Amino acid sequence: xxxxxxxxxxxxxxxxxxxxxxxxxxxxxxxxxxxxxxxxxxxxxxxxxxxxxxxxxxxxxxxxxxxxxxxxxxxxxxxxxxxxxxxxxxxxxxxxxxxxxxxxxxxxxxxxxxxxxxxxxxxxxxxxxxxxxxxxxxxxxxxxxxxxxxxxxxxxxxxxxxxxxxxxxxxxxxxxxxxxxxxxxxxxxxxxxxxxxxxxxxxxxxxxxxxxxxxxxxxxxxxxxxxxxxxxxxxxxxxxxxxxxxxxxxxxxxxxxxxxxxxxxxxxxxxxxxxxxxxxxxxxxxxxxxxxxxxxxxxxxxxxxxxxxxxxxxxxxxxxxxxxxxxxxxxxxxxxxxxxxxxxxxxxxxxxx
Amino acid sequence: xxxxxxxxxxxxxxxxxxxxxxxxxxxxxxxxxxxxxxxxxxxxxxxxxxxxxxxxxxxxxxxxxxxxxxxxxxxxxxxxxxxxxxxxxxxxxxxxxxxxxxxxxxxxxxxxxxxxxxxxxxxxxxxxxxxxxxxxxxxxxxxxxxxxxxxxxxxxxxxxxxxxxxxxxxxxxxxxxxxxxxxxxxxxxxxxxxxxxxxxxxxxxxxxxxxxxxxxxxxxxxxxxxxxxxxxxxxxxxxxxxxxxxxxxxxxxxxxxxxxxxxxxxxxxxxxxxxxxxxxxxxxxxxxxxxxxxxxxxxxxxxxxxxxxxxxxxxxxxxxxxxxxxxxxxxxxxxxxxxxxxxxxxxxxxxxx
DNA sequence: AATTATTTGTGCGTATGTATC
DNA sequence: AGATACATACGCACAAATAAT
Numbered sequence: 001x002x003x004x005x006x007x008x009x010x011x012x013x014x015x016x017x018x019x020x021x022x023x024x025x026x027x028x029x030x031x032x033x034x035x036x037x038x039x040x041x042x043x044x045x046x047x048x049x050x051x052x053x054x055x056x057x058x059x060x061x062x063x064x065x066x067x068x069x070x071x072x073x074x075x076x077x078x079x080x081x082x083x084x085x086x087x088x089x090x091x092x093x094x095x096x097x098x099x100x101x102x103x104x105x106x107x108x109x110x111x112x113x114x115x116x117x118x119x120x121x122x123x124x125x126x127x128x129x130x131x132x133x134x135x136x137x138x139x140x141x142x143x144x145x146x147x148x149x150x151x152x153x154x155x156x157x158x159x160x161x162x163x164x165x166x167x168x169x170x171x172x173x174x175x176x177x178x179x180x181x182x183x184x185x186x187x188x189x190x191x192x193x194x195x196x197x198x199x200x201x202x203x204x205x206x207x208x209x210x211x212x213x214x215x216x217x218x219x220x221x222x223x224x225x226x227x228x229x230x231x232x233x234x235x236x237x238x239x240x241x242x243x244x245x246x247x248x249x250x251x252x253x254x255x256x257x258x259x260x261x262x263x264x265x266x267x268x269x270x271x272x273x274x275x276x277x278x279x280x281x282x283x284x285x286x287x288x289x290x291x292x293x294x295x296x297x298x299x300x301x302x303x304x305x306x307x308x309x310x311x312x313x314x315x316x317x318x319x320x321x322x323x324x325x326x327x328x329x330x331x332x333x334x335x336x337x338x339x340x341x342x343x344x345x346x347x348x349x350x351x352x353x
Numbered sequence: 354x355x356x357x358x359x360x361x362x363x364x365x366x367x368x369x370x371x372x373x374x375x376x377x378x379x380x381x382x383x384x385x386x387x388x389x390x391x392x393x394x395x396x397x398x399x400x401x402x403x404x405x406x407x408x409x410x411x412x413x414x415x416x417x418x419x420x421x422x423x424x425x426x427x428x429x430x431x432x433x434x435x436x437x438x439x440x441x442x443x444x445x446x447x448x449x450x451x452x453x454x455x456x457x458x459x460x461x462x463x464x465x466x467x468x469x470x471x472x473x474x475x476x477x478x479x480x481x482x483x484x485x486x487x488x489x490x491x492x493x494x495x496x497x498x499x500x501x502x503x504x505x506x507x508x509x510x511x512x513x514x515x516x517x518x519x520x521x522x523x524x525x526x527x528x529x530x531x532x533x534x535x536x537x538x539x540x541x542x543x544x545x546x547x548x549x550x551x552x553x554x555x556x557x558x559x560x561x562x563x564x565x566x567x568x569x570x571x572x573x574x575x576x577x578x579x580x581x582x583x584x585x586x587x588x589x590x591x592x593x594x595x596x597x598x599x600x601x602x603x604x605x606x607x608x609x610x611x612x613x614x615x616x617x618x619x620x621x622x623x624x625x626x627x628x629x630x631x632x633x634x635x636x637x638x639x640x641x642x643x644x645x646x647x648x649x650x651x652x653x654x655x656x657x658x659x660x661x662x663x664x665x666x667x668x669x670x671x672x673x674x675x676x677x678x679x680x681x682x683x684x685x686x687x688x689x690x691x692x693x694x695x696x697x698x699x700x701x702x703x704x705x706x
Numbered sequence: 707a708a709t710t711a712t713t714t715g716t717g718c719g720t721a722t723g724t725a726t727c
Numbered sequence: 728a729g730a731t732a733c734a735t736a737c738g739c740a741c742a743a744a745t746a747a748t
Binding site: 355356357391392393394395398412413414415 | 717
């Protein structure tokens with residue numbers, strides 16, 4: 001480490017620990033040179049960098065002072081899988097609400113749940129002078145290929161808060177839903193309402209899908225329900241619009257193993273399943289009960305109002321934003337929050353008395 | 354003027370006049386010192402400032418080079434009325450797609466269609482070092498209270514593209530829908546399909562509402578249809594969720610002047626009207642025909658698929674982004690585009706043969 | 707109003723270290 | 728291994744701005 005870097009680091013720590021208060025004059029260059037046992041030039045080099053970074057400002061003939069306003073950009077990066085799909089706009093809106101109240105702006109990027117795109121977004125954010133980053137990881141159930149970028153950001157003193165997902169072996173701050181709990185309560189509800197043959201549709205490329213599946217399993221095991229090859233149907237981001245509909249059609253047409261209840265990864269899947277069931281004139285909830293997830297528009301604003309698990313959406317965004325500002329202001333070092341959903345019962349499930 | 358400033362200025366002029374091309378190596382420090390007849394320290398002082406400002410970058414042991422990226426921020430401001438509502442996420446997504454392809458990022462702000470908030474957003478953008486701004490004006494039918502900010506931005510050499518709205522007496526670049534045409538073709542379609550009593554619900558605080566109304570009027574006049582006090586129902590951003598439903602209920606319960614067809618400002622209004630009609634067991638389209646606007650999810654993805662006018666959404670966003678980059682790159686000075694919608698006929702209107 | 711001390715700003719010369727080719 | 732070029736560091740001199748005397 002160079003001498004001027006040492007001087008810089010020490011002065012910065014004094015400022016951060018309020019040994020020198022904002023607006024106050026720091027000792028003159030010659031005194032600093034004596035104190036640090038370096039030449040005045042070296043001190044000047046350190047000071048000039050700190051001026052450039054906004055920590056200090058100088059008054060010719062008067063002295064050097066600690067800057068109050070700093071040159072913070074007041075920009076926060078937000079990397080979302082989708083900007084315009086489903087519940088994501090609500091999450092972004094929640095983030096934006098909290099940040100704009102605190103006079104921050106958001107720089108927005110979209111990965112379309114694609115690892116390559118995510119890499120570009122992260123590279124871009126690294127070049128952008130942001131104070132913090134909120135990111136919804138792409139394909140969070142897979143190996144985190146872009147993990148080095150996450151660490152690079154943290155090295156650059158840019159705090160990160162993950163939303164929706166997280167990485168098992170990497171201890172980042174995050175704000176997520178308790179997806180395992182969601183899967184558990186939905187399945188438990190179905191079991192307790194006498195459903196014998198329960199099926200689940202799960203997404204296998206994000207950690208939410210895996211966890212909802214885990215909760216599903218937990219409830220099934222608790223009640224000693226067998227898991228057969230027909231119990232679970234997996235899909236991915238890429239085939240989410242086709243595969244679940246296709247699978248349920250196949251099951252219905254085969255006439256075998258027809259479930260009496262289906263827990264769906266989210267409302268979009270639930271909605272597409274319901275569409276198919278209606279085509280085949282299958283009664284909901286008498287023949288088949290349906291539970292979705294996220295309590296989106298699809299679940300409550302349309303003709304068939306279906307049971308779903310409430311998703312905090314904008315609250316989740318707000319919480320992530322709030323957490324990030326705490327990290328930026330060094331009020332906390334690591335924040336990990338898990339928000340529990342709640343089952344909202346509607347017409348797609350029958351309640352036994 | 355100091356010596357290092359002179360060196361800086363001269364080098365900068367060489368760069369700007371392409372005497373030294375981007376990416377190319379400039380002469381070593383010692384040569385520059387000889388050339389400018391100053392010490393190497395002075396040259397270093399000049400170079401270090403230029404590195405800091407982003408004009409140059411250095412490679413230890415190799416040389417100093419002209420930076421290709423320059424000090425452009427590659428940030429574009431986007432001010433939208435809503436982030437998470439209805440078609441706006443699609444528009445933002447369209448903007449983001451085009452900009453990210455051109456390695457720009459968007460800084461996002463939301464006005465909630467409120468003039469005060471819009472002022473804050475504009476002030477914020479002025480302080481943000483953006484290269485251009487795409488803005489959906491709030492309350493575009495009213496007096497443009499924030500117009501001075503628009504002009505300030507243009508003065509600062511930050512081009513602006515308005516979307517959705519514009520201001521009559523101010524000649525800004527814009528990308529909009531031909532709302533008057535929309536109103537015209539929808540109304541004409543209803544008239545030509547033998548509807549005698551056509552009603553319109555319009556929003557009066559944005560220019561889109563006014564223009565759709567104008568198109569409505571034009572068609573009505575062309576076919577000599579009278580406009581009575583019961584023909585038009587106005588609403589605003591603030592009462593959009595309640596007033597239209599309330600008005601149609603009132604009309605139905607009074608039993609008088611019940612229309613045989615309704616043109617709605619947008620699909621949200623159409624959807625809320627349809628909800629009310631269903632409550633009263635009024636048949637669509639036999640008793641009352643409905644046309645919405647924007648061809649959103651509401652019109653085509655739900656149980657009641659209704660006639661609507663296709664809205665370019667993400668294409669509009671893309672076009673706005675494309676136009677803005679042309680302005681930034683000085684390829685054009687003013688761009689004003691009007692995109693025509695198209696009537697998408699579905700089950701909420703009957704076609705006479 | 708002029709002088710002086712203090713403090714930052716500009717500029718030069720020199721020596722040595724380190725990365726790259 | 729040597730040449731080249733940037734990086735760090737020290738010492739010195741003088742200029743310019745400001746505040747106090």
